[in-house]
Amino acid sequence: MRGSPMEKPATPVKRLRRLLTSENLWLYVLSLLRRSRKLYAYELDAAIEKGFGFRPNKIMIYIVLYRLEAEGLIKSEFRERRKYYALTAKGSEALGQARGYFRSLSTKL
Secondary structure, three states: HHHHHHHHHHHHHHHHHHHHOOHHHHHHHHHHHHHOOOHHHHHHHHHHHEEEEEOOHHHHHHHHHHHHOOOOOOOEEEEEEEEEEEEEEHHHHHHHHHHHHHHHHHHHH
């Protein structure tokens, strides 16, 4: 049966999944922050797995958080020994642009 969950995906599909998940982790982080308002880094891997079906490496999450904050897409604040992250207006705009791009792309595919 074609396309069954037990069928092993073709190599190009595996590459596509990797590119759309781990290599674009920023999309998932911004999306979760939009929904949850504030999260701390340690809980992001489990939240991504629950919401999107893959579990990223914790180190990659910290790298992405650092870059997103440096670009002004998120902001952080310490509360009770934890650093919480929140989406900025600039981050919300970037997420909206990315979502629009994916919608446009999916209709063309």
